[in-house]
Amino acid sequence: MGVFRFEEGSAKHPFFTLPENSLIVFGLIHQFGPISKTDLCNILQKKMTPINRMLQPLELHNFVIVHSKGDSTGGRKPMLYDINPHQHYLLGINFSTTYCEVALVNLRLETLAIERFQVDVATHPDSVVEKASALCYRFVQSENISMHQVLGVGVSVFSSFNESTGFICRPIKLYAHERWVEYPILQEVQKRIPLPVHIEKGTNAAALLEYVHGKGMHSKKMFYLLCAMNIRSAMLFEGKLINTAPNYEDAFGHMTIDYDGDRCDCGWYGCVAAYATIPAVVKAFLTGLKMGRTSSVQKPIETITFPDICDAVHTGDLLAREVIERSASMLGLALANYINLFAPELIILSGLIPQNCPLYYEIAVETAKKKVELLQVPTNIRFEQNGMYSTPITIGAAALILDQAFHLRPPLDYKSIDL
Ligand SMILES: [Zn+2]
Incomplete structure (x- = not known):
């Protein structure tokens, strides 16, 4: 994955020369810290001596720090290892x-x-x-x-x-x-x-x-969808990034859900992106206004933006709600197709649209669940509106x-x- 290059000489930095064992211990401390040596021994099924050996370079280069605030069972308080936030x-x-x-x-x-x-x-x-x-x-x-x-x-x-x-x-x-x-x-x-x-x-x-440090930490199979100017997706399965379409990342957005539908930027018709993206939402809203529909958005038509439509949804504007509901339903249908094929454990809907418009998220999930249930696919899939990190x-x-x-x-x- 990705391209990784080093500056001349940067490989000498202790960060890049830590023994493999110490890296694994660092990973554990990052995931479970603050954590005691005894817990590290238990997880790794090792005695104290090898654990001490693995911790030594991490302590030497200040990658980890030691607290002494663990749960006391009456004796000495255990030393807890944590990531040092003040050194690197x-x-x-x-x-x-x-x-x-x-x-x-x-x-x-x-x-x-x-x-x-x-x-x-x-x-x-x-x-x-x-x-x-x-x-x-x-x-x-x-x-x-x-x-x-x-x-x-x-x-x-x-x-x-x-x-x-x-x-x-x-x-x-x-x-x-x-x-x-x-x-x-x-x-x-x-x-x-x-x-x-x-x-x-x-x-x-x-x-x-999200998979390594956030809401997906305990999921084996996670699907991440970013809905904004286009629809981009990523799939993680047992720690591996599944690059199903390496040359472009908005493949999900160009899934055809209506062959006779609206024209998409890719040149085809009825792609999810033709309905469920910011440009598609704005276009549908403006079309409604041009057809004479009324709305609480009182601005010259050419200056109306996506945030205006989100605000209108919050104030109960009928046209804005209709546009978002249709857009989200289309996304939900495509999502159901994906769930039926890959059955992810966790689906995170992120990006500017779900972040700013809860209705979009709710309708998309509701539609997907409905169609998945119809096909009798197990429905213990967890949906999340946004991940743990705001950026x-x-x-x-x-x-x-x-x-x-x-x-x-x-x-x-x-x-x-x-x-
Ligand atoms: Zn397309």
Whole structure:
């Protein structure tokens, strides 16, 4: 997955030279910490001596810290191991089509600084990378840390990219500057920030974050759907990212649900994306107004935006509700197709539409459940409106560095690991 490159000499950083056993222990502490040595021994089925040996380099390089606040059973309070939040850091940059967001996080993935700026079709990628890099340096400076303490930069992009070159591929519909196509994003970031850089598709980064550190932590099979300008998806199965459509990530959005339906940007008709995306919702709402429908949105028609429609739903506007209900039903039908084929345990609906419009989420889930029940598919599927992180693509980008180095990818069968 992704492209991972090292700055000359960066491999000497202790972070990248930790023994494999210590990395596994770090992963356990990240997942279950604060945790006692006895619990580590129990999980790994090892005696205290090898556990001490595995912990030693983690303590030496300050990757973990020790508390003494465990549950006391009358004797000495046990020492608890936890991730050190004050020694090493990660940077995440999310290159979206409508904005760019930069975050500095600690190894617990707690956000220390985050900021976004708007971009549009006229913004050249060079200026976006330049501004994002400047933000990275500013965050590091304002938090009074050194760049040597930053372990790497995780980059998430709005489209697929060439796995060997890191160049961005053309999406089915490009909502950004033409120069983004074949843009060497990885090289451009690394030119400005000489640290290890890892790149991943935005949806994959967000899905991995939820699977490894968030709501998907205990699921074997998780489906993550991002509904916004387009519909992007990612599937994780037993710790592996299933790249079913490596060359474009909005394959789900171009599933045909009505061959005689509305025209889609891909050139075909009746794709889910022709109904369930922000442009589709806005278009349907404007069509209603042009047909003479009344609405509480009192603005010139050409200035009406998606947030206006969401606000109208909240105030009970009939047209806005109808538009969202139709859009979400279409998504629900497509979701049911997917559930019938792959039976995920957990489905997370994320992105600007479910975040801002609960009705969209409710109708989509209701429709999917109805159709799945009809086909007598087991319905113990868990649905979640958004994941655990409010900015999952950006924090997910930063977490790529951590996950890559520490192999944080549950569910791990610790007993089967040969230590
Ligand atoms: Zn399409």
